Amino acid sequence: MKKIVALLMVSLLVISCRKETTTPTPTPVPVTSAPATINSAPQVSYSINGVAVNPYISNGNTYMYGTGSIAPVNTTTYSTKQYSASIYNVKTSQVYLEIDKGTLSFGALEPDSTTFKNYFTTGSIAYSVNAANGIQITMSDTGATWSTTNGSQTGSLFSIVATQEQWIAGNQYIKFLATFNCTLYDQNGLNPRRITNGVFLGYFENQ
Numbered sequence: 001m002k003k004i005v006a007l008l009m010v011s012l013l014v015i016s017c018r019k020e021t022t023t024p025t026p027t028p029v030p031v032t033s034a035p036a037t038i039n040s041a042p043q044v045s046y047s048i049n050g051v052a053v054n055p056y057i058s059n060g061n062t063y064m065y066g067t068g069s070i071a072p073v074n075t076t077t078y079s080t081k082q083y084s085a086s087i088y089n090v091k092t093s094q095v096y097l098e099i100d101k102g103t104l105s106f107g108a109l110e111p112d113s114t115t116f117k118n119y120f121t122t123g124s125i126a127y128s129v130n131a132a133n134g135i136q137i138t139m140s141d142t143g144a145t146w147s148t149t150n151g152s153q154t155g156s157l158f159s160i161v162a163t164q165e166q167w168i169a170g171n172q173y174i175k176f177l178a179t180f181n182c183t184l185y186d187q188n189g190l191n192p193r194r195i196t197n198g199v200f201l202g203y204f205e206n207q
Contacts, residue, residue: 035199036177036199036201037162037177038162038163038164038175038176038177038201039164040201041057041058041059041201042057042058042065042087042175042201042202042203043055043056043057043058043063043087043199043200043201044056044087044096044097044198044199044200044201044202045197045198045199046097046180046195046196046197046198046199047195047196047197048193048194048195049193049194050194050196052197056087056089056096056097058087061090062089062090062091063087063088063089063090063096064087064088064089064090065085065086065087065088065202065203066084066085066086066087066088067083067084067085067086067173067202067203067204067205067207068083068084068085068086068205068207069081069082069083069084069205069207070082070084070102079105079106079107079108079109079110080102080103080104080105080106081102081103081104081106081111082100082101082102082103082104082131083100083101083102083104083204083205084098084099084100084101084204085098085099085176085200085202085203085204086098086099086202087200087202093140094140094141095138095139095140096139097137097138097139097198097200098137098138098139099135099136099137099178099200099202100130100131100135100136100137100138101119101120101125101131101134101135101204102128102130102131102132102133102134102136103131103132103133104116104119110206110207111206113172113206116172116174116206117165117172117174120160120163120174120176120204121160121163122159122160122161122162122163123159123160124157124158124159125158125159125160126158127148127153127156127158127182129149130149131149134158135148135158135180136148136149137158137180137182137184137195138184139184144186144187145186145187146184146185146186146193147184147185147187148182148183148184148185150184150185150186150187150188150189151183151185151189151192152183153182153183155181156180156181156182156183157179157180157181157182158178158179158180158182159178159179159180160176160177160178161177161178161179162176162177163175163176163177164176166203171205171206171207172205172206173203173204173205173206174203174204174206175201175202175203176201176202176203176204177199177200177201178198178199178200178201179198179199179200180195180198180199180200181194181195181196181197181198182195182198183195
């Protein structure tokens, strides 16, 4: 399994690293335009400022799904992690949507399987700056990054509606289906993009 370290920051007391993983869909599933269920292929669909975009469905070629984590390590006995799930274009590196969820605390180098599974339950989750205490959504477009962190999320919603635990090559994954709406802002907190009718199906990995 290919692991890619995507973020490494060092300070006097804290070392943070982001690991990204791209994993083929564990079992073949039909790629269709029907409404997504927990058994569908990883995908994302939404409207931007009222205009629907075609669903991006993981096909093992152009569109892929990824998983990742950010792991601060400090001098205490507890570690914390934030987890990410994304749908992106492997040929252009454009991220159609990434969902970050944080922050899970645990008393070991890695959370045990029960702790990890219980962290991803169904229900509504609040948006949070940098996913510190909830959800952050980002996307990239024409070299820019757009994020929920950069502006108000009044009236925005995010909900996990179904989950499924899977073990692939000895690694634990939580497949999840989420619905959402939000407002994304550029890095200056300007040019809002209203995202509605959002549906995301992807994986969080215990890594």
